[in-house]
Amino acid sequence: MGLTLMLTHKVSRGEQMGTFYFKFQFRNVEYSSGRNKTLLCFRVDTAGGSTEPLKGYMEDEHATAHAEEAFFQQVLPNASQEYDVTWYVSSSPCVACAAKLASILQQRKKLRLCxxxxxxxxxxxxxxxxxxxxxxxxxxxxxxxxxxxxxxxWETYVEKDEETFAPWEDCQENYEYYVEKLADILK
Known part of the structure; x- marks a missing residue:
């Protein structure tokens, strides 16, 4: 467990990330200076829940393939099955990834993405x-x-010893800020 594989396009995939890495990259601050990677934690459930969910995380360095695109190249290339996919990402998709994801969702009618x-x-x-x-x-x-x-x-995707996670002081406030911004965008 805890295996991290280096894959093509400077995207790495593994089951769990380090504690500092999570706390830095996922912090929901408005100005994310120095946070230049996208971390994507995923859970893939198949229709009917007949198999164990596939879980892991991917990261990128905004190189040739972003984590969002690499997920569909390396984790879920099969378009024929029915999947419920849940992502927890450090940052919303960029313009190019949003377009690619929209295209994938239009092509794969059996895929649900949250x-x-x-x-x-x-x-x-x-x-x-x-x-x-x-x-x-x-x-x-x-x-x-x-x-x-x-x-x-934290509990699912972070490699930790006995450390428990306490959300940072402004986590709720920042969440409310972003919820308002996202609601305005999606009007």
């Missing part, structure tokens, strides 16, 4: 607003991560 975002990426940019709206129109459920979601990610 994305919980820690922060909104460049949400003030008109093309980003359009991208998130297109993604929602394609059937993606976009949500902001509330404090209990951070606890869930």
């Amino acid at each position: 994305i919980f975002c820690s922060r909104l990426f460049e949400w003030e940019e008109p093309e980003m607003v359009e991208g998130l709206r297109a993604l929602a129109s394609a059937g993606c459920k976009l949500r902001m991560m509330k404090p209990s979601d951070f606890v869930h990610v």
Whole structure:
């Protein structure tokens, strides 16, 4: 367990990430200086729940393939089965990823995607607003991560000893801020 594999396009995949890494990358601050990677924690359930859910995380360095695109190349390339996919991401998808995800959802009618975002990426940019709206129109459920979601990610995707996670002081306030921004975007 805890295996991390280096995959193509500077995307790595593993089952659990380090505690500091999670606390830094997932912090839901408005200005995310230095947070230049996307961490994507995933859970894939098959129709009927006949198999154990597939869980893990991916990260990128905004290189040739972002974590969102790499997920569909490396984790879920099969378009024929019915899947419920849940992502917890450190930042909402960029314009290019939002467009690719919308296209994938339009092609794969049996795929349901719900994305919980820690922060909104460049949400003030008109093309980003359009991208998130297109993604929602394609059937993606976009949500902001509330404090209990951070606890869930900590308990499920973070490699820790006996340390427990306490959400940072402004976690709830920042969540409310982003919920309002996302609601405005998706009007």
